[in-house]
Amino acid sequence: xxxxxxxxxxxxxxxxxxxxxxxHRIVAKINIENVADLDHLNTDDIDVAIEFSQPSSAVGNITxxxxxxxxxxxxxxxxxxxKEAMTALCTQKNGALFYASNFSIGVNIFFKxxxxxxxxxxxxxxxxxxxxxxxHTEKKDAPSGTAITLAEGLINNNNRYSKWKLKxxxxxxxxxxxxxxxxxxxxAPGTHIVSYTSDIDDITIKHTxxxxxxxxxxxxxxxxxxxxxxxxxxxxxxxxx
Numbered sequence: 001x002x003x004x005x006x007x008x009x010x011x012x013x014x015x016x017x018x019x020x021x022x023x024h025r026i027v028a029k030i031n032i033e034n035v036a037d038l039d040h041l042n043t044d045d046i047d048v049a050i051e052f053s054q055p056s057s058a059v060g061n062i063t064x065x066x067x068x069x070x071x072x073x074x075x076x077x078x079x080x081x082x083k084e085a086m087t088a089l090c091t092q093k094n095g096a097l098f099y100a101s102n103f104s105i106g107v108n109i110f111f112k113x114x115x116x117x118x119x120x121x122x123x124x125x126x127x128x129x130x131x132x133x134x135x136h137t138e139k140k141d142a143p144s145g146t147a148i149t150l151a152e153g154l155i156n157n158n159n160r161y162s163k164w165k166l167k168x169x170x171x172x173x174x175x176x177x178x179x180x181x182x183x184x185x186x187x188a189p190g191t192h193i194v195s196y197t198s199d200i201d202d203i204t205i206k207h208t209x210x211x212x213x214x215x216x217x218x219x220x221x222x223x224x225x226x227x228x229x230x231x232x233x234x235x236x237x238x239x240x241x
Contacts, residue, residue: 001047001227002046003024003047003050004050005028005049005050006051006053007052008031009053010212011075011212011215012050014213015050015052015219018216022224027041049065050220051065051072052219054078055078058078059082062086063089065095065097066086066095071097072098074098074100075100077141077145078140078141078145090231091232094230098226098237101145101148102235103215103217103219103235105239106209107146110207111150111235115157117196119158121196122157122159128173128196128198129194129197130179130180130181130195131147131151131193132180133146133180133181133182133183133193134183135182135184135185151164161176162176162177164177164180166180167179167180
């Protein structure tokens with residue numbers, strides 16, 4: 001399979017290596033320094049694109065893929081304010097846009113455990129929920145896309161919370177608001193902790209990534225699966241949860 005890499009930072013490099021190890025060909029590796037090379041690519045020679053760039057570049061990269069009929073797997077977070085517009089463009093162009101805040105199989109199982117626990121805790125008013133995420137210092141967006149997905153999963157399954165808020169220092173959390181604490185520490189591929197705290201006890205679930213390989217492999221597996229599909233797709237479609 002011929003793969004276009006959009007974003008050639010740490011994740012892009014691991015994805016490229018893993019894709020080549022699985023027998024795929026990398027057509028081009030595009031980053032901010034050589035983005036003009038997109039204009040010279042033969043799109044007939046591209047089966048799928050994998051987009052792991054920066055929030056400021058993601059929308060432009062997705063738009064390019066939709067306009068050139070290239071299915072795209074997107075792992076960049078921090079551009080969700082444009083998700084509706086990109087969904088509309090994908091529909092208009094009859095394209096394929098696969099977005100996930102996290103491609104790790106383990107994290108996506110963690111999402112399901114989080115949603116189930118939120119349902120169980122729905123009537124347990126003695127407990128206050130909170131969420132913490134830890135990433136490396138180069139990560140630009142806070143909270144992380146994974147943390148936002150966890151927050152949305154909790155809110156959608158627990159009627160005691162209506163929104164989330166990034167916690168600043170020791171500020172007190174309003175009722176009905178899920179606080180998210182974001183920490184940036186090196187080295188830290190990613191840790192996410194969901195806690196329910198009461199005066200009597202705590203209930204905590206936690207996912208810790210040991211390296212980026214799980215994210216990269218998941219992205220490549222999705223890229224292998226995506227060609228031929230249409231619409232806006234997610235890990236729920238891929239894993240058939």
